[in-house]
Amino acid sequence: MTPRPARPWHVPFLLTILWLHTRAEGEVSRPWLTDAQLMAQVTIRGWVRFLRDDKGMLGFIVRDGVRVHALYVHPRAQGMGIGRQLLRDAMEDSPRLELWTLQSNHMARAFYLAQGFRETVHTAGEGNDEGLPDVQLVWQKEGAA
Template identity: 55%
Template sequence: MADRPEVRRARLWHVPRLARILWSFTRTTPWLPRVRTKGDDLKMMTRITRQGWVRLARDAKGPAAFIARDGQVIHALYVHPRARRQGLGRRLLDDAKARADRLELWTLQANREARAFYAAQGFAEAGRSDGRGNDEYLPDIRMVWLRRGDTADER
């Protein structure tokens, strides 16, 4: 794999592979409730790919990670298990940071690995919720990254 994998805009023909990346987490994580059917996930992936929200990173076997971002809001970032800990998630975030002065996301409190990853990438906790605002109804944490030396609490 290249030292800095290329990040590119996802196209509609990528949707089945992107859905499999999504499912590699949502369908195998025991504590995560299933709230959508696979058909619903495919429709959602098609819609956000058409809107231009999705960028992907590849490994030698093809699409291996994706980020879904609308402006400063990151809605999803998933890496296929075969490609974890190879820098693809970091590369997708670096690409998003190059395109925005501020990024924000919500991550589930139970997802300690994601929380640690985002903190290591410069995101700071900016709030918590009881989960009423997410599909899974699980407590979550709002995290914010700012290009400048501002703190997340100031926004």
């Protein structure tokens, strides 16, 4: 499986995966239409790559240059290396990646640290929509300045 660029007709499938995480866990309070508009925008900009199998979409990554905005894996595909594969694809395309996650998201932090990221900045949540403490993680290809 090779990550492929998402197209506008993939947006409903991308939203399904996003909402399985954010809506089910009560993380997001913004209207569903806002999510749909944002997903359509980043897809049209070419920032979204995804993996799928014969049963459907497995996961996706949203990346603008060095900035990873989102990485989600369908619950049925977790533990299969999908997130790692999406991230490796981004690492092959960029000498540096950076992202933010909530400090309380211990699973995400452990995942990114295991992929070679390091924590660089901790905040009290001043710069995120939720107003919750977050952490910036950065990965840099060996030998890249």
